[in-house]
Amino acid sequence: MTNRRNLNSVSESHKTFTGDQSDMVTRLNLPDSLWAATANAPPATKQLTGDTSVDVAIVGAGFNGLRAAICLAEAGKTVAVVDAGDVGWGASGRNGGQVNPIGHEPPAAVARRWEGKHDSVYARQYPKFVIDSADELFDVVRRYNIQCDAEQNGWIRAIHGDSALADFELMYDGWAAAGADIKMIDRAELEALSGSPSYQAGWVAPRGGSVQPLSYVRGLATAAIAAGANIYTHTRVNDLTPRGDQWVLRTAKAAITADQVLLSTNGYTDDLCRGLKETVVPIISIQAATAPLTPEQDSKILPGRHTFADTRRVIFYFKKTADNRLVFGSAGFSGDQPGEPDKRRIILGLSKVYPFLTDIQLDYIWGGRIAVTQDHLPHIHQPAPGLWTGLGCNGRGVAMSTVMGRLLAELALGKDARDLPLPVTGLKPFPFHRFHRLGAKVALHWKELQDNREASV
Numbered sequence: 459m460t461n462r463r464n465l466n467s468v469s470e471s472h473k474t475f476t477g478d479q480s481d482m483v484t485r486l487n488l489p490d491s492l493w494a495a496t497a498n499a500p501p502a503t504k505q506l507t508g509d510t511s512v513d514v515a516i517v518g519a520g521f522n523g524l525r526a527a528i529c530l531a532e533a534g535k536t537v538a539v540v541d542a543g544d545v546g547w548g549a550s551g552r553n554g555g556q557v558n559p560i561g562h563e564p565p566a567a568v569a570r571r572w573e574g575k576h577d578s579v580y581a582r583q584y585p586k587f588v589i590d591s592a593d594e595l596f597d598v599v600r601r602y603n604i605q606c607d608a609e610q611n612g613w614i615r616a617i618h619g620d621s622a623l624a625d626f627e628l629m630y631d632g633w634a635a636a637g638a639d640i641k642m643i644d645r646a647e648l649e650a651l652s653g654s655p656s657y658q659a660g661w662v663a664p665r666g667g668s669v670q671p672l673s674y675v676r677g678l679a680t681a682a683i684a685a686g687a688n689i690y691t692h693t694r695v696n697d698l699t700p701r702g703d704q705w706v707l708r709t710a711k712a713a714i715t716a717d718q719v720l721l722s723t724n725g726y727t728d729d730l731c732r733g734l735k736e737t738v739v740p741i742i743s744i745q746a747a748t749a750p751l752t753p754e755q756d757s758k759i760l761p762g763r764h765t766f767a768d769t770r771r772v773i774f775y776f777k778k779t780a781d782n783r784l785v786f787g788s789a790g791f792s793g794d795q796p797g798e799p800d801k802r803r804i805i806l807g808l809s810k811v812y813p814f815l816t817d818i819q820l821d822y823i824w825g826g827r828i829a830v831t832q833d834h835l836p837h838i839h840q841p842a843p844g845l846w847t848g849l850g851c852n853g854r855g856v857a858m859s860t861v862m863g864r865l866l867a868e869l870a871l872g873k874d875a876r877d878l879p880l881p882v883t884g885l886k887p888f889p890f891h892r893f894h895r896l897g898a899k900v901a902l903h904w905k906e907l908q909d910n911r912e913a914s915v
């Protein structure tokens with residue numbers, strides 16, 4: 459792989475037509491990312507071409523769908539996983555690979571949100587689900603011997619300005635009281651651990667860490683196949699209808715009949731299930747990979763190989779890769795494909811965090827969709843008998859979707875919903891959902907303005 463690449467020559471290679479245009483199948487290839495360039499090879503998969511019948515059909519071959527497939531196949535069920543693209547084509551093959559085991563709100567705030575609406579058992583079970591999520595992911599990696607540069611070196615969260623301090627302290631106190639392994643660090647320790655002089659304080663959560671996400675999701679696919687599941691790629695499900703006690707999923711060339719269906723489509727949810735798409739807003743997140751750091755930069759930046767995220771409303775998050783690049787992320791302003799403004803924002807962000815980095819070279823830049831919910835909590839729904847979905851990990855889905863997949867599998871296997879850490883809720887649409895693109899754009903600009911006003915640098 460060459461280190462220096464001309465990003466202007468990168469085409470929209472993620473979307474091309476297949477040779478077989480008789481049924482106008484749009485082929486969804488992975489974006490041109492560092493992950494795609496360095497991941498382990500995927501297991502062999504094929505399109506679905508003939509009708510089939512299974513116990514459970516899963517739409518979406520990301521962390522969520524594939525973890526569910528492993529659990530179900532190991533429990534003796536026949537399983538078909540179907541994805542419109544490759545394994546990991548969605549957010550699972552594009553994300554920052556940060557395994558962050560703390561939620562967006564303190565557990566007490568979540569309990570208040572649910573008070574009077576859901577049984578109190580959920581508020582008691584929720585914190586452990588979040589806190590243990592990183593350990594569960596690393597256990598999965600070890601159990602299936604997935605080669606994905608997994609490192610559990612800890613996650614740093616840093617305060618970008620005074621205005622974030624009160625919320626940060628509430629979060630710290632709330633999660634520490636709920637049993638999270640988490641330690642406050644002052645400016646000096648933060649600078650020593652991150653190499654950034656730009657933050658005033660933060661925390662370290664030692665159970666956090668990172669993976670090469672495309673290698674991880676491909677490893678899950680290999681484990682699912684080994685357990686007996688079939689995975690069909692480049693196979694979009696166009697229609698989902700009940701037939702008696704069963705479900706029929708129709709694709710361009712064939713149909714699957716299933717007793718139960720899991721929708722593991724997260725930020726790429728379409729119209730298969732009426733009203734589901736409107737429960738989340740897909741927000742674009744951008745990732746960019748620098749050229750490999752020089753030995754001097756490498757020794758200063760994240761010397762303990764922690765992952766890092768800050769408290770900005772339009773977050774900056776980054777980590778070092780196996781080949782010592784920085785992968786830096788933030789929100790995207792240009793839609794699914796990063797544009798020039800996104801590239802400029804990433805370079806500006808990097809230079810704010812690491813003022814000593816000059817002449818920053820980005821070798822790769824790509825984007826993907828995060829599913830944001832109204833209450834910033836993940837949701838489990840059962841829109842109809844035999845149909846389950848779990849989505850809305852709000853940018854924390856590397857660990858959480860891994861756990862969510864297991865929860866959906868357990869529900870399909872008959873687990874009592876009261877044993878879950880999340881209530882099974884009805885579909886609640888975002889108001890004015892059809893204007894979400896415009897709304898997100900305006901909100902991002904407004905939030906960035908506030909961040910810039912408040913930031914220490």
Ligand SMILES: Cc1cc2nc3c(=O)[nH]c(=O)nc-3n(C[C@H](O)[C@H](O)[C@H](O)COP(=O)(O)OP(=O)(O)OC[C@H]3O[C@@H](n4cnc5c(N)ncnc54)[C@H](O)[C@@H]3O)c2cc1C
Pocket residue numbers: 517518519520521522523540541542543546547548549550551552553554555556557558693694695696722723724725726727728730743744745787824825826827828829849851852853854855856857858859
């Ligand atoms: C750029 C970016 C950075 C991120 N960084 C982090 C991070 O550092 N840490 C973290 O915890 N989280 C992060 N996230 C979030 C995390 O990646 C997601 O929460 C997680 O990958 C979701 O997994 P999933 O399996 O639920 O969905 P996905 O991986 O998005 O999979 C959904 C799949 O459904 C398929 N699909 C949809 N409709 C159909 C249909 N009709 N027929 C067939 N297939 C269909 C799609 O093709 C897609 O592959 C990031 C997300 C992005 C986009």
